[in-house]
Amino acid sequence: MIDFVAFDSFGIKSMCTKIVTNDVKIVIDPGIAIETNSFPIPLFNRLMLVDKYERKIRKTMKECDVAIITHYHYDHHIPEGNLYNGKKLLIKHPEKNINKSQKNRAKYFLEQVKGNEIFYADNEESKFGGTKIRFTKPLWHGTMGTKLGFVVGVIIENKEKIFFTSDIDGPYIEEYADMIIKENPDVLVIDGPPTYLLGYIVSYENLKKSIKNLKKIVEKTDFKIMLLDHHLLRDYRYRDLLHEVYETGEKLGKNVLTAAEYSGRKPAVIEGYERYGPTKWKTWERH
Secondary structure, eight states: OEEEEEEGGGTSBOEEEEEEOSSOEEEEOOOOBOOOTTSSSOHHHHHHHHHHHHHHHHHHHHTOSEEEESOOOTTTOOOOGGGGTTOEEEEOOSSSSOOHHHHHHHHHHHHHTTTSEEEEOTTOEEEETTEEEEEOSOEESSSTTOTTOEEOOEEEESSSEEEEOOSOTTTOOHHHHHHHHHHOOSEEEEEOOOGGGBTTTBOHHHHHHHHHHHHHHHHHOOOSEEEEEGGGGGOTTHHHHTHHHHHHHHHHTOOEEOHHHHTTOOOHHHHHHHHHOOOOSSSOOOO
């Protein structure tokens, strides 16, 4: 069983995912943050969504045995020791392949969870009965050489194979698309490119690379579900900008969905756009 607990298509920054097998209950990246002011929903509403989904994440954590943290951005972990009491922690290495900011956050987090069983996950493997959890090598958080540092992807195998990429921003890097294709997961949880920063932090050339690699994944992977969400769902233009990816999925009869759509709902960024109108970068404005 897989539960998409909190995602950007719900209106908050998160990729929190719960996976339950007959052996273990796992939560990946129990973190949350408020959407930026460019998100087409007023501040009060965004704060209410953070409150709602933080409560959901906390409830989910009480039900799990294992917590996985792929990196130390706050939309991927809540740095609060009590939240992890009694949990086995499989976490991105706090000192290797990590930038200064995340290294400091990792140090603080480890101080909060003293007493927990902790396993450094990078390129390693854990087993819980018949459930295997594998981790990728450290992957760039976006473009090669980015100052944002590294993340680890997660592959969980039981009756199905689930691949949770974490923040690879696209992917921009073709090697990462090839890795996903080689794994050929039944369920792929992947963050799209942060197009809301297009022309500022994200170049059009890198968007082109991301579209090419996502199309390749759709064409060459036999997934049942490709959950494309997170950074991408901060931009109400996402389907237009990535229309080639969605058209490829429709042509091949493959499910390329957001977490909201999987739940039978309209993405929050689209609801906001329809209710409040378009936005300008950095600041929402009523038109």
